[in-house]
Amino acid sequence: xxxxxxxxxxxxxxxxxxxxxxxxxxxxxxxxxxxxxxxxxxxxxxxxxxxxxxxxxxxxxxxxxxxxxxxxxxxxxxxxxxxxxxxxxxxxxxxxxxxxxxxxxxxxxxxxxxxxxxxxxxxxxxxxxxxxxxxxxxxxxxxxxxxxxxxxxxxxxxxxxxxxxxxxxxxxxxxxxxxxxxxxxxxxxxxxxxxxxxxxxxxxxxxxxxxxxxxxxxxxxxxxxxxxxxxxxxxxxxxxxxxxxxxxxxxxxxxxxxxxxxxxxxxxxxxxxxxxxxxxxxxxxxxxxxxxxxxxxxxxxxxxxxxxxxxxxxxxxxxxxxxxxxxxxxxxxxxxxxxxxxxxxxxxxxxxxxxxxxxxxxxxxxxxxxxxxxxxxxxxxxxxxxxxxxxxxxxxxxxxxxxxxxxxxxxxxxxxxxxxxxxxxxxxxxxxxxxxxxxxxxxxxxxxxxxxxxxxxxxxxxxxxxxx
Amino acid sequence: xxxxxxxxxxxxxxxxxxxxxxxxxxxxxxxxxxxxxxxxxxxxxxxxxxxxxxxxxxxxxxxxxxxxxxxxxxxxxxxxxxxxxxxxxxxxxxxxxxxxxxxxxxxxxxxxxxxxxxxxxxxxxxxxxxxxxxxxxxxxxxxxxxxxxxxxxxxxxxxxxxxxxxxxxxxxxxxxxxxxxxxxxxxxxxxxxxxxxxxxxxxxxxxxxxxxxxxxxxxxxxxxxxxxxxxxxxxxxxxxxxxxxxxxxxxxxxxxxxxxxxxxxxxxxxxxxxxxxxxxxxxxxxxxxxxxx
Numbered sequence: 195x196x197x198x199x200x201x202x203x204x205x206x207x208x209x210x211x212x213x214x215x216x217x218x219x220x221x222x223x224x225x226x227x228x229x230x231x232x233x234x235x236x237x238x239x240x241x242x243x244x245x246x247x248x249x250x251x252x253x254x255x256x257x258x259x260x261x262x263x264x265x266x267x268x269x270x271x272x273x274x275x276x277x278x279x280x281x282x283x284x285x286x287x288x289x290x291x292x293x294x295x296x297x298x299x300x301x302x303x304x305x306x307x308x309x310x311x312x313x314x315x316x317x318x319x320x321x322x323x324x325x326x327x328x329x330x331x332x333x334x335x336x337x338x339x340x341x342x343x344x345x346x347x348x349x350x351x352x353x354x355x356x357x358x359x360x361x362x363x364x365x366x367x368x369x370x371x372x373x374x375x376x377x378x379x380x381x382x383x384x385x386x387x388x389x390x391x392x393x394x395x396x397x398x399x400x401x402x403x404x405x406x407x408x409x410x411x412x413x414x415x416x417x418x419x420x421x422x423x424x425x426x427x428x429x430x431x432x433x434x435x436x437x438x439x440x441x442x443x444x445x446x447x448x449x450x451x452x453x454x455x456x457x458x459x460x461x462x463x464x465x466x467x468x469x470x471x472x473x474x475x476x477x478x479x480x481x482x483x484x485x486x487x488x489x490x491x492x493x494x495x496x497x498x499x500x501x502x503x504x505x506x507x508x509x510x511x512x513x514x515x516x517x518x519x520x521x522x523x524x525x526x527x528x529x530x531x532x533x534x535x536x537x538x539x540x541x542x543x544x545x546x547x548x549x550x551x552x553x554x555x556x557x558x559x560x561x562x563x564x565x566x567x568x569x570x571x572x573x574x575x576x577x578x579x580x581x582x583x584x585x586x587x588x589x590x591x592x593x594x595x596x597x598x599x600x601x602x603x604x605x606x607x608x609x610x611x612x613x614x615x616x617x618x619x620x621x622x623x624x625x626x627x628x629x630x631x632x633x634x635x636x637x638x639x640x641x642x643x644x645x646x647x648x649x650x651x652x653x654x655x656x657x658x659x660x661x662x
Numbered sequence: 663x664x665x666x667x668x669x670x671x672x673x674x675x676x677x678x679x680x681x682x683x684x685x686x687x688x689x690x691x692x693x694x695x696x697x698x699x700x701x702x703x704x705x706x707x708x709x710x711x712x713x714x715x716x717x718x719x720x721x722x723x724x725x726x727x728x729x730x731x732x733x734x735x736x737x738x739x740x741x742x743x744x745x746x747x748x749x750x751x752x753x754x755x756x757x758x759x760x761x762x763x764x765x766x767x768x769x770x771x772x773x774x775x776x777x778x779x780x781x782x783x784x785x786x787x788x789x790x791x792x793x794x795x796x797x798x799x800x801x802x803x804x805x806x807x808x809x810x811x812x813x814x815x816x817x818x819x820x821x822x823x824x825x826x827x828x829x830x831x832x833x834x835x836x837x838x839x840x841x842x843x844x845x846x847x848x849x850x851x852x853x854x855x856x857x858x859x860x861x862x863x864x865x866x867x868x869x870x871x872x873x874x875x876x877x878x879x880x881x882x883x884x885x886x887x888x889x890x891x892x893x894x895x896x897x898x899x900x901x902x903x904x905x906x907x908x909x910x911x912x913x914x915x916x917x918x919x920x921x922x923x924x925x926x927x928x929x930x931x932x933x934x935x936x937x938x939x940x941x942x943x944x945x946x947x948x949x950x951x952x953x954x955x
Binding site for chain 2: 476
């Protein structure tokens with residue numbers, strides 16, 4: 195009897211240990227994986243399923259759970275809009291979303307690469323279209339492939355302005371575009387006796403202004419080179435190239451692109467050496483140093499269009515009522531130009547992200563219609579207008595619908611900057627594969643402190659870079 | 663008949679099998695694969711090996727040429743020394759003091775043990791807010807005293823990284839040592855008192871010798887634990903900031919593998935960490951041989 199009991203106990207223990215290894219949910223399973231647990235086996239043709247999903251909420255037996263990833267997370271100004279959209283789609287369709295959205299830092303990009311390699315990719319993802327996506331293009335569908343079965347898919351988008359992958363094909367349905375420019379805290383400028391920069395803001399004038407701000411005991415530029423050197427890297431290089439040549443990646447240390455990149459790095463070092471960045475720019479994270487800008491201690495913040503929403507949020511009370519007087523203390527201006535190939539009104543921007551549908555979800559009869567419906571919903575004119583607002587460009591055939599009466603002062607200034615832009619040039623860092631880029635960004639603090647030169651930095655990059 | 667179960671070893675092996683299988687599948691197999699990976703060419707997470715390195719031991723040569731790895735190794739050795747001196751040392755000091763008080767001993771035990779139950783993420787944020795340059799707690803105190811803000815995380819990066827790690831685990835060793843102290847019979851102390859041993863002499867000649875085995879265990883645990891420290895330093899000092907000065911072997915391995923996708927080199931670092939751990943554990947066991955009293 196004791197032997198029998200001992201055997202049974204061992205068997206139970208062994209089964210307990212291996213329970214998590216099972217790939218298929220069992221009847222005893224208390225919490226099976228959501229994607230598989232709630233989907234029903236369907237014999238319906240995909241077309242029929244799609245029509246049903248779009249027109250009426252499926253009953254409980256047909257409801258599916260989609261695994262969704264997006265970069266609408268953390269301090270992204272569209273994170274609340276994204277959550278609202280998820281809730282609306284779930285309520286409207288009866289389906290469920292298992293959301294794993296995260297801020298798109300290098301760790302998360304690594305996670306996405308790993309998920310695709312390991313076969314655990316999400317069903318749908320909102321992700322970058324450049325080199326970051328090149329490793330998984332064979333595991334997502336092109337828009338044309340989807341249209342072969344769902345002809346109306348993404349027909350509200352312009353193909354010519356939608357972002358293409360590194361192989362030139364259109365996979366991702368875009369939502370909102372981006373731009374990178376210089377946010378200004380006018381209160382700090384006033385305190386330092388510096389005039390608000392105008393459309394023809396020059397690099398030399400920028401350095402003079404920074405010196406005045408520093409002399410006034412304030413921090414000229416809020417920036418961290420620990421985790422977000424991207425913006426300074428991009429714009430400094432842009433200042434030494436032109437819209438036509440900016441997206442050329444160096445192949446040799448002596449080519450024009452390499453020389454421009456080296457000059458750009460040296461520009462950042464010159465600003466660092468003058469003490470225009472915070473004293474702890476090499477030892478504090480970006481969100482910590484952004485606080486200097488939001489709390490009237492730093493004058494300039496070089497960032498992406500998404501930061502406009504953060505500024506509005508920071509100028510609002512707990513009930514989301516905007517303090518217009520406070521908001522009017524912030525604005526956005528063109529990044530100063532060096533008078534080489536780029537005009538100050540030439541802007542880094544465009545569309546570099548979009549909604550992908552993975553082959554894994556497409557090949558699952560229970561999910562195919564749902565993922566198409568989900569992307570159609572998230573890229574509808576209504577949702578895109580909400581996400582893009584007045585702050586960014588879109589690929590919508592009919593453009594965004596914005597109620598001008600609802601625009602705040604920062605929105606209006608952003609529209610003025612966008613309308614006055616003489617060129618929109620995609621960020622070259624999006625065309626550079628992750629590992630070589632990460633190593634280069636990681637070495638920027640060393641370059642700033644002088645332990646490596648800009649030439650070495652770019653030389654190492656060229657040695658490590660493999661074109662996608 | 664009743665004692666047959668103790669004579670027949672079969673059921674015992676049956677009990678051991680699940681745990682053995684678990685360890686084989688989730689520890690030894692990955693470790694062996696990791697050793698093989700360290701000789702292979704693997705760029706990018708999830709990618710299969712694209713052949714063998716040329717020469718096959720290339721990653722191990724690179725370890726000794728890599729300045730960042732040297733920094734990581736030196737910092738880890740500092741961490742190791744710090745854990746012995748400050749974690750075990752402070753824990754011993756605190757437990758001796760708590761053992762000598764009549765009231766509130768339980769209160770202090772709870773207080774000192776408390777950091778153990780707080781997650782590393784929360785502790786990282788807590789200490790970040792203390793050491794922050796702009797608006798950090800310490801700099802606010804300094805500002806109150808009319809002193810200029812100090813960039814703690816740059817000027818004292820190693821110390822700022824070690825302090826929270828030391829603080830976090832003092833309570834763990836404190837509890838072990840207090841338990842050891844409770845096992846020392848009061849009769850011995852009374853006899854020593856009659857012989858004139860009191861105060862420091864009591865600690866020197868009674869407590870410490872009788873605690874020796876417990877202290878050996880604590881030191882072994884702390885030195886091997888120091889090699890595995892990852893979470894708190896990674897939260898406070900991501901990417902070896904500032905300027906690659908705060909790498910530890912664990913954080914550098916993670917960065918190489920997961921951030922740079924240099925999987926084979928990350929595997930070589932992992933093998934090195936295990937080898938170092940085994941050597942140091944053996945060394946600690948040899949130097950601190952437990953004694954029978």
